Amino acid sequence: MRMFRCLSLFVSCLTATEINMTPGGMPSPPTKQIVADKRYEALVGKGEWEMILNVMVWSEGPTWWQNKLVFSDTRLEKIYSWDPKSKLTDVVMEKAGYGIDPVIDTHLWMEPGSNGLAANPHTGELVICQHGSRALAALSPDGNLRKLVTKTSFGPLNSPNDVAVHKTTGDIFFTDPVFGKQTVNNNLIRGNMGGAPELDTPGFSGVYRYNPKNEEVTLVNNEMQQPNGIGITPDNELIVAYCNETVWQWWKWQLNEDGSVAGEKSICIDGKDTMSGPGYPDGLHIDEEGNVWVSGPGGLYIYDKNGVFLGGEKFTTIATSNVLVAPDGYIYVTGNHGVYRKQHASKKHDEL
Numbered sequence: 360m361r362m363f364r365c366l367s368l369f370v371s372c373l374t375a376t377e378i379n380m381t382p383g384g385m386p387s388p389p390t391k392q393i394v395a396d397k398r399y400e401a402l403v404g405k406g407e408w409e410m411i412l413n414v415m416v417w418s419e420g421p422t423w424w425q426n427k428l429v430f431s432d433t434r435l436e437k438i439y440s441w442d443p444k445s446k447l448t449d450v451v452m453e454k455a456g457y458g459i460d461p462v463i464d465t466h467l468w469m470e471p472g473s474n475g476l477a478a479n480p481h482t483g484e485l486v487i488c489q490h491g492s493r494a495l496a497a498l499s500p501d502g503n504l505r506k507l508v509t510k511t512s513f514g515p516l517n518s519p520n521d522v523a524v525h526k527t528t529g530d531i532f533f534t535d536p537v538f539g540k541q542t543v544n545n546n547l548i549r550g551n552m553g554g555a556p557e558l559d560t561p562g563f564s565g566v567y568r569y570n571p572k573n574e575e576v577t578l579v580n581n582e583m584q585q586p587n588g589i590g591i592t593p594d595n596e597l598i599v600a601y602c603n604e605t606v607w608q609w610w611k612w613q614l615n616e617d618g619s620v621a622g623e624k625s626i627c628i629d630g631k632d633t634m635s636g637p638g639y640p641d642g643l644h645i646d647e648e649g650n651v652w653v654s655g656p657g658g659l660y661i662y663d664k665n666g667v668f669l670g671g672e673k674f675t676t677i678a679t680s681n682v683l684v685a686p687d688g689y690i691y692v693t694g695n696h697g698v699y700r701k702q703h704a705s706k707k708h709d710e711l
């Protein structure tokens with residue numbers, strides 16, 4: 360009993376000083392907030408990030424599906440769910456990067472699992488970017504997996520990375536860089552990354568539109584070295600992260616009402632002046648006001664719909680991979696082995 364009291368005293372003492380402990384008792388990653396515009400305070404409030412889970416090898420793709428947070432471990436090949444009410448974790452899918460299609464030697468691959476995920480409001484399915492089978496797939500709530508796209512007129516895809524479903528047209532836009540073709544020793548068995556010769560289709564990194572009505576896949580762009588996070592704004596614009604070591608940009612295309620691309624790209628965000636730290640332009644989230652939440656070098660950054668920098672959360676020890684503003688009023692960030700969250704400053708929070 361005495362020892363127990365000492366221990367709890369010890370813990371509460373540390374809470375106040377050295378280690379940032381969240382209310383749940385998990386250590387939170389150190390962060391530093393940058394407020395560049397006062398609108399930022401209505402989005403991300405003060406206070407600590409809470410670590411909700413830290414068991415992944417590389418955590419990605421946070422999405423809200425079936426009233427839970429779902430996310431990928433690209434390396435352990437699983438899709439997990441986390442229930443904010445019970446705080447319990449479950450496995451939604453094993454072998455999530457290839458599922459019913461185990462045709463390749465995935466043990467050689469660094470990231471054979473799934474990556475970006477998106478709930479499809481038109482079908483109720485979870486759309487999955489699969490590295491292993493180089494496919495875009497969809498999982499129904501009762502566990503049926505079907506492939507949506509495995510190849511285009513240019514041949515098999517590289518390794519779909521991130522995906523966005525258009526709320527009104529149902530079109531599915533996705534990026535297809537070569538990261539998922541990387542082997543464990545950083546060599547490539549296929550692909551054009553790292554200056555290696557192009558050994559395989561499609562021979563470039565693409566951004567695509569999949570039209571589920573006629574099952575047609577059209578190329579939106581193939582100029583980016585590695586297109587990554589993707590999203591659609593309330594003003595019907597497509598935004599894509601350009602992921603490379605030196606270019607930290609987000610490109611934008613206006614879409615027509617029928618879902619086709621209206622014109623040339625423009626650069627809507629250039630992070631060169633506002634970003635610093637580990638990581639690359641990666642996943643993104645677009646909120647109802649059209650603010651663009653991006654994970655980029657050094658953490659999470661928010662820009663308004665005109666590309667004006669509002670502020671950021673610098674994660675000093677992890678590289679953030681993706682961000683979701685969820686319906687439960689929390690902001691979820693994936694990065695390294697973990698999933699972290701913090702309350703949105705002006706949304707109603709589900710009290711747990």
Ligand SMILES: *[C@@H]1O[C@H](CO)[C@@H](O)[C@H](O)[C@H]1NC(C)=O
Nearest residue numbers: 582583584602603604605606
């Ligand atoms: C990043 O992309 C730019 C523009 O395509 C290219 O010039 C540059 O070499 C790339 N950087 C790296 C490190 O590959």
